[in-house]
Amino acid sequence: MSEPEISARDAVSIGSRLSGARVAAAQPARSGGNNRVFRLEMANGPPLALKHYPSDGRDRLGQEFDALTFLSRHGITSTPRPIAKDPAAFCALYQWFDGDAAVLHPRQDDADQLADFLIELQTLRNAEGAKALRNASASIFSPEEAIAQYEQRLDGLRRAPESHPDLRAFMDGSLVPSTSIAIRKLRRRYAELGLDPAADLAPAHRALSPSDFGLHNALRAPDGRLRFIDFEYFGWDDPVKLVSDTALHPGSNLPEDSANRLIAVLSHAFEAGDDAFAIRRDVLYPLFGAIWCLIVLNAYLPESRSRRALAAQGGDLTVRLAGQLDKARRLHQAICERDPDLTPR
Structure with missing residues (x-):
């Protein structure tokens, strides 16, 4: 309450x-x-x-x-x-902090500023007090945890009222089939490498993460530099989730070239100390993308905060829900374009 x-x-x-x-x-x-x-x-x-x-x-x-x-x-x-x-x-x-909402007036160097801040955070991994910090909200420390989180969110959304046939068609015809392919690829890749997808990521390879990070939680100072607010979910997480969530977050709506640059810069930083980072990134990125699609679609659940937020904005709720579905479709399309194998045949 x-x-x-x-x-x-x-x-x-x-x-x-x-x-x-x-x-x-x-x-x-x-x-x-x-x-x-x-x-x-x-x-x-x-x-x-x-x-x-x-x-x-x-x-x-x-x-x-x-x-x-x-x-x-x-x-x-x-x-x-x-x-x-x-x-x-x-x-x-x-x-x-004074400043304008960065997401309203994005700039070409925003991806670099986001990446620079996240890299700066990692210099504090061994600083005094770091080990006492909590895990990030919805943190993931193994591929199987990511799969479980996806399935839990999917099960919740399947309980949405039957009066949304477009939602059902997208989930059953596009999102679920492509994510099933991604999960099979993940498990096959881990089996080929002799890795256990249920094994927890070693603490030495975990990252400090704001967890809800991007232009939607940034203010732009008069000199163009970004300042960052909203750290309610901050803590330890898999750096692959940190990179994926920052690139995918619908609130930031990063252009494809900016998202790719952010992924490249952060991957270079994390790969230096984690030989398995690239493997986890390649197999987990589409799964984290599917989770974001489901988060966007939470507005279809009558009890969800996102639905209440949409209703508070006024207007026709049906139209607003259709907008969320369109957002999820576009996000899903971008994920499949990044890995064409995910497109169901």
């Missing part, structure tokens, strides 16, 4: 208490499916960000605050500095 959203008056009160200074005003900055952010105008000093985390059974506040504390302690300045938190009020106070 989610906690009710807080008002601007609540934000002023909580912000004053957490900062130990007078807040002159609070303005809603942006809303998301999982949180609400206020820009706090301070009576003295620069503005601050107050973030409210509705409760859904996961400690998003703790995960993000711990992650940003770790990054700030080790000199990362492109993420907000944490200031104070109040778990009882589901709120935390952070440095405020």
Whole structure:
């Protein structure tokens, strides 16, 4: 059961208490499916960000605050500095970043900036406090875990109402057959190499991952540099999942050439310390793509947050659902174009 959203008056009160200074005003900055952010105008000093985390059974506040504390302690300045938190009020106070939503005005060098930040994160893998960080949300440490996550999401979506024949046609005629081919290829490749697809990835080969990362969670400073927000899912993960999710994330909508450049730059960085990285990338990329298709289609589930978010935007929900289906189709097509063997014959 989610906690009710807080008002601007609540934000002023909580912000004053957490900062130990007078807040002159609070303005809603942006809303998301999982949180609400206020820009706090301070009576003295620069503005601050107050973030409210509705409760859904996961400690998003703790995960993000711990992650940003770790990054700030080790000199990362492109993420907000944490200031104070109040778990009882589901709120935390952070440095405020000015800037425009990067996803609204993408630039040619965005893929390089995304890759540079992720590579910088890996320099902290052995830093003080790194081993105490949690696993990333929906982390994957073996191919079989990825397959299980896909099947779990697929089973959930199969329970969508029968009144969506276009959804059923896409899933049964395109997504499921191509993903079945990808899973067979994965298992065959592992068998050829004598590898166990159920074996966990060694800690030495795991990566620090924001888990939900891309232009959709980036602000562009006046000098063009990106700053990154929303680290509620940060933690340890397979670098192949990190690379795949960043390239595939529908929120970023990276052009094909930018996504390919990001994959190439990050692959070069991770391959240097992990001989099996390229093998995992080649067999897991289409599977992670299928998972993203299912995430996009979650809006068809009556109880899903994404459906509630679409409904809150107003307009005809049927039209909005059709838009999500079209997005999933385009993502699936891009995955099959990358590996033509996945196209069912």
